[in-house]
Amino acid sequence: MSRRLLKDTALYALTGVATKMIGALLLPLITRLLSPELYGSVDLISLVGLFAIELVTLGSDFALALYFHEATIERRRLVGSLWVARLLLGLFIAWIGHLLAPYLALQLLQRSDAQTILALRLGLWGQLANGIISLWFTTLRQESKALRLFGLTVLRVAVTALLTIGWMLQSSQRLSAYFGAMLVVDSLLALGLTLQMRGQLGWPDWRLLRTLLGKGLGFLPRSIYFVAMTLINRQILLHFGSLEQIGQYAAATKISFIVWIVISAANQAWLPYSLSIANTPNANANYRQYLTSYTMLMGAATTGLGLFAPELLRLLTTGDYLPAAPAVGWYALNLMAIGLLTVAATGLTITKTTTVLGQTSLLTALLNVGLAIVLVPWLGLVGAAIAAAGDQLIAAWLVYRAAQKRYPIDFDVKAVLGWLGLTMACVALASWLPLSLSWPLIGLKLAIVGLWLGCLWRWGQPKMLLNLLRR
Known part of the structure; x- marks a missing residue:
């Protein structure tokens, strides 16, 4: 087994540890602040958000990995095309989810209270930011900038954990506070990464985008x-x-x-x-x-x-x-x-x-x-x-x-x-x-x-x- 695979696995493992640490760090606190019933609501809303992010990305992370090193494709146009597509898809899906939130809350969680509906809306809007973050993280991974990726992930985890803990402790609406904190952190991170890496955003190529989305599908x-x-x-x-x-x-x-x-x-x-x-x-x-x-x-x-x-x-x-x-x-x-x-x-x-x-x-x-x-x-x-x-x-x-x-x-x-x-x-x-x-x-x-x-x-x-x- 090659050292290259072991090295890459170790670096990605560190990043994976940092990402999953959000759930692990918050688990002892959340299970004391939230009853199993409310924690069940957190889980279902999170799953709805994960489904939404798949619709935002349309499998294009895999397509980006397949075509990133193609000599005949300009990387700036590759990244720029996917960035625009995710922004437009994210806005569309988040808005549709916002409108359907009362219906989704009743059908998927068997609840229709204001806090559950607000939490569901916050979770769906957060997927717009997650789509952009995912694009930049995939780009960093393909460029083998593992240390930078790990540093950004640690920063994201630390800020999210601190803000979530503080917000939930001070709010009586703990369910919506949980998703509100994540929305704030991810939105700022998506904006910051876009501004920092704007030099890698090329003019969208719609033919290339069709190829990427077709392969990603x-x-x-x-x-x-x-x-x-x-x-x-x-x-x-x-x-x-x-x-x-x-x-x-x-x-x-x-x-x-x-x-x-x-x-x-x-x-x-x-x-x-x-x-x-x-x-x-x-x-x-x-x-x-x-x-x-x-x-x-x-x-x-x-x-x-x-x-x-x-x-x-x-x-x-x-x-x-x-x-x-x-x-x-x-x-x-x-x-x-x-x-x-x-x-x-x-x-x-x-x-x-x-x-x-x-x-x-x-x-x-x-x-x-x-x-x-x-x-x-x-x-x-x-x-x-x-x-x-x-x-x-x-x-x-x-x-x-x-x-x-x-x-x-x-x-x-x-x-x-x-x-x-x-x-x-x-x-x-x-x-x-x-x-x-x-x-x-x-x-x-x-x-x-x-x-x-x-x-x-x-x-x-x-x-x-x-x-x-x-x-």
């Missing part, structure tokens, strides 16, 4: 699918349960960020790296080794997180959120499967046949909804997490089969399935363990972790792991 179904399926799962949970359970489930997802920061960093580093080595003699061996190592290492992390979820929830939240513990491991497995899909789709990105991702998304969407409808009434929070994990695992397999037909890669499928099976068995065991705090239970969990470490040492190429640590 191949990634859009997959991006929207993930957010939409997450939102649908929450709606099914709300239908069969309550807004309180959604708040608890949201706490479980925040705990899972411990593995997601590494997964998202690896995914961001993998796209440019896999494309850059596609024509080298060792490409196949690197692809094979990476997928096996990813499954092994993330399986260990997912197992550990699932086992010690009750302890983490006790530390970071109040007792009202403890019922979320059994869902943490399954949700982490869902995130792990997203990373598997990214690597499995390597052949599609190399051949630029990304429309297959959209076709796969439509098929697995039906499976996701079906699993959630069956499992949520029976298992509640755990059922929602299992449905999400099962959907992503099947999607990864379908994408793998499609990619192999277009660009065959000699992945070690038996090793990947072995590590994945061990992970699922351990996560299932963790979800059935008691939530009580006792030394015998802690001892059992440590024994399972020890078993994992033993498997890593025996079959997980320990020399390779030690070399990675030395580097």
